[in-house]
Amino acid sequence: MNRILKATLAVALLGSAAAHAQEPQVLNLYSARHYYTDEALYNDFTKQTGIVIKRLELKDEALLERLRNEGPRSPADVVLLVDAARLASAQEQGLFQPVKSKILSDRIPAQYTGQDGLWYAFSARSRAIVYNKDTVKPEEVQSYEDLAKPAMKGKVCTRSGSHPYMLSLLSGMIANIGEKKATEWAAGVVANMARAPKGGDTDQIKAVASGECGVALTNTYYWVRMVNSDKQEDKDVVSKVGFIWPNQKTTGAHMNVSGGAVAAYAPNKAAAVKFLEYLASDSAQQYFANGNNEWPTAKGVKTNNPGLEALGPYKADVTPAKTLAANTALSQRIMDKVGYK
Ligand code: FE
Numbered sequence: 152m153n154r155i156l157k158a159t160l161a162v163a164l165l166g167s168a169a170a171h172a173q174e175p176q177v178l179n180l181y182s183a184r185h186y187y188t189d190e191a192l193y194n195d196f197t198k199q200t201g202i203v204i205k206r207l208e209l210k211d212e213a214l215l216e217r218l219r220n221e222g223p224r225s226p227a228d229v230v231l232l233v234d235a236a237r238l239a240s241a242q243e244q245g246l247f248q249p250v251k252s253k254i255l256s257d258r259i260p261a262q263y264t265g266q267d268g269l270w271y272a273f274s275a276r277s278r279a280i281v282y283n284k285d286t287v288k289p290e291e292v293q294s295y296e297d298l299a300k301p302a303m304k305g306k307v308c309t310r311s312g313s314h315p316y317m318l319s320l321l322s323g324m325i326a327n328i329g330e331k332k333a334t335e336w337a338a339g340v341v342a343n344m345a346r347a348p349k350g351g352d353t354d355q356i357k358a359v360a361s362g363e364c365g366v367a368l369t370n371t372y373y374w375v376r377m378v379n380s381d382k383q384e385d386k387d388v389v390s391k392v393g394f395i396w397p398n399q400k401t402t403g404a405h406m407n408v409s410g411g412a413v414a415a416y417a418p419n420k421a422a423a424v425k426f427l428e429y430l431a432s433d434s435a436q437q438y439f440a441n442g443n444n445e446w447p448t449a450k451g452v453k454t455n456n457p458g459l460e461a462l463g464p465y466k467a468d469v470t471p472a473k474t475l476a477a478n479t480a481l482s483q484r485i486m487d488k489v490g491y492k
Contacts, residue, residue, distance in 0.1 A: 188442030299339025306365030312491030
C-alpha cells in the first residue's frame with residue numbers, strides 16, 4: 152500500500168470511528184402502554200444511560216401483529232405488554248427471547264417472572280368485584296365463585312369472555328379449583344348474566360351504578376381512576392357502587408400483571424436488558440406502577456399511591472403469572488364451550 156493511500160485510509164477510519172462515537176445508542180421500544188408518566192420514565196433512562204428510546208405505541212393485538220409481520224427483520228428491542236394472557240400469546244408465538252440477568256432475578260419475584268426468563272412483570276393489578284349497593288348485599292358477593300351462584304341470577308355483568316382479563320381470571324381459577332369446577336363456574340356466570348358481555352371494565356362499573364347490573368368485575372386501576380376522578384358523573388357512579396376484595400377467606404384476589412420482554416430479534420440486546428433492569432429499579436418501579444394506579448412488583452418497593460392504599464389491606468392470590476399464561480389456551484376453550492361470548 153502506498154503512503155498516501157495508507158494515510159487516506161487512516162483518516163477515513165478515524166472519521167468513521169468519530170461518527171460512530173457521536174451516534175447515540177438507540178433502543179427500539181414497542182409498547183402497549185400509553186400513560187403520560189411513562190414518558191418521564193423513558194427520559195430518565197436516557198439521562199442515566201445515554202441510550203435514546205425510539206418508541207412505537209400500538210394496542211396489544213396490533214403490536215403483536217406488527218412483530219409477527221416484521222419477523223427476523225423487526226427493529227424491536229423491548230416489548231411492553233399488558234396482561235399475562237397477552238404475554239403468553241407473544242411467548243407462544245416466539246416473539247420473545249429469554250433473558251438472564253442477576254438484577255432481574257434478584258428483584259422480580261418468581262410469581263411475576265415468565266417461564267425461562269422470557270418476560271418480567273413490572274406492575275401488578277387485581278381483578279375485583281363491584282356491586283350495586285341498592286340491589287346486592289355485599290355478603291352475597293364475597294368471591295368470584297359467588298357470581299355463579301343462583302342468588303346472582305340476572306345480575307352479573309362482565310366484559311367479553313375472550314378478553315385477556317377474563318381469560319386470565321379463569322386461568323387463575325383453573326389453578327385454584329381445577330378445570331372441572333372452573334368450567335362449572337364459567338357456565339354459572341353465563342347463566343347469571345344481566346346482559347350479553349360488552350364494553351370495558353369502566354362500562355361495567357357504570358352499568359352497576361345505573362342498576363342495569365347488580366355485580367361486575369373490574370381491574371383495580373379502572374376503579375381507582377373513577378374514585379379519583381373530579382367529574383361529577385364519576386362521583387355519582389362511585390356513590391352507588393361498593394368495592395369488594397374477592398376470595399379473602401380462600402385463595403385471595405386474582406393478580407395480573409403488565410410486563411416486558413426482550414424481542415426475539417432485538418438488534419440492541421444489551422440495551423434492551425439494561426432497560427428491563429432499569430424498570431426494576433426503585434424509582435422506575437414506583438413511576439411505572441403509579442402511572443396506571445398499579446402495584447410495583449419488585450421486592451421491597453412500596454406503593455406510593457393513596458388511591459390504592461384506600462382500598463385497604465388485602466390477601467392476594469399467589470398463583471404465578473406464568474401459570475396464568477400457561478392456562479390461557481385452555482381458558483379460551485372453556486369460554487367457547489360454555490358460550491361465554
Ligand atoms: Fe386495562
